[in-house]
Amino acid sequence: MNNKRILITGAGSGFGEGTAIGLAQLGHQVIAGVQISPQVTALRLKAKELGLENNLRVERLDILDPYDVNYALTWDIDILLSNAGMGEAGPVFEIPVDLVRRNFETNVFAPLDLAQKFIAKFINEKRKGKVVFTSSMGGLFTPAGYGIYVSTKHALEAIAEALQNELKPYNIQIQTINPGAYLTGYNETMADNPFRWLDDSKNFTKRADMRATFDSLLGTPEGRLDPKEMIDAMIEIVPSETGKFRNVVPKFVEDMLKDHQLKAWENTI
Template sequence: MTKKTILITGAGSGLGKGTALGLAAKGHKVIAGVHKWEQKSRLIEDAKKAGVQDNLEIIKLNILDIMDCQKAWEYDVDILVNNAGIGHSGPVSEMPVGLIREVMETNVFSNLEFAQPFIQKMVKRGSGKLVFVSSVAGLSTTPYLGAYNASKHALESIVQSLRDELTPMGLTVATINPGPYDTGFNDRMYDSYAQWFDEDVHFTPLKNIEAAAKKMAENQFDPKAMIEKMIEIIPQESHDFRTILPTDFVAMCKEYQETQYKIQSDTVDPSKK
């Protein structure tokens, strides 16, 4: 496989960091965009330990910061991996809408805004690949993750539009849809409702939110397999538009969609009870 120049956002931790290090180890030239300066220091150390520092350029890249974005837009890349993401938890019926906006701003608007100048260069060249790290949460919903679900569902439809607009121009567009992986992301997301939720003020039973958080905490997978899959497919010329892992989540997502056509308006999705 020819060596590629690959820029990854949110590469300072979790799936993005593992993927950046793994792609560099395979000989690709990786530009690892890290959100925070501390993440940069840690990634420099990890890259040295892995012996991949020559293939890994680390840049400070908060996709909400125009100065960071402008610096990143100077690079010419074969592949852009839009991996940066955040989440907030809590019932959408009571959640401050500003928090939902915050999630949409990062996961949807800023991801697209950051990608657009790269898209322009790729179209001019007639080649290039865009990979968006969406989620199983973009194809189904989970109690008290409505804000995050909304963002990944929106991202899904944006990426489908990009695919249909850009494939005829020589670009490749794909999503990666992880299930629940133990990177700390989900735990942080489920911690966040406690910043504003007050049992004495809000009507949602706290025990229901706690039960959903516990269920998530107890059902997460080792991120190693997901990172390996990302390292495998990101540099490939052609593969499925959507990569869902673990693979049994494919059936779960399809069943979720089917259920929406079957349930009555006065019924809760049985999987959510």
């Protein structure tokens, strides 16, 4: 495999950080875009400790900051791994709509804007390119309590599928990566978010019931998977020039999603 120049957004922690390090260790030239300045210092120190200074460049890239985005467009890359995201959870019929808008801004509009700009750059330069979106198992089904977050990933799935078809004439590849419930802290933080606004004196949904819903999903071994499995898969998928459009890991989650989608045709009110 030829070494690639790869930009990763949301590389300050979790899958993004692990994938950035793993790809750099394989010899790829990686730019790790992180959201806040303290993450820049921390990851640069880690890169130095691992002897990766020549392969792993760390830059601040808040995808909601137009100045950061414009600077990122000066970087010469072959692959964009659009990994940055956040999650709002809670009952769809009660969650404040401004939080919904914020989640779509971070998970859909900003990644689409960044992808469009890099795609235009690839096309104008008349060369191959690739965009990989970190979606979710939640992009393919909707568990109670997570409807808003997974709706952003449903949207991302649709965008990616359209892009794949539209960009074939330009030799630009599109993929999605759909992680299961890995223990990176991301899902756990998302599950805490509703308790900023849920109020037992005002909301129909009670805090204890909401916590029980989250615990039923995240408190099992299937909800606390070792993220190394996902990171290893991403390290293989992202630079590859062949592979599946949609990449669900682990396999038992892929099987569950296929079964869920079949059963959806028999769902009744």
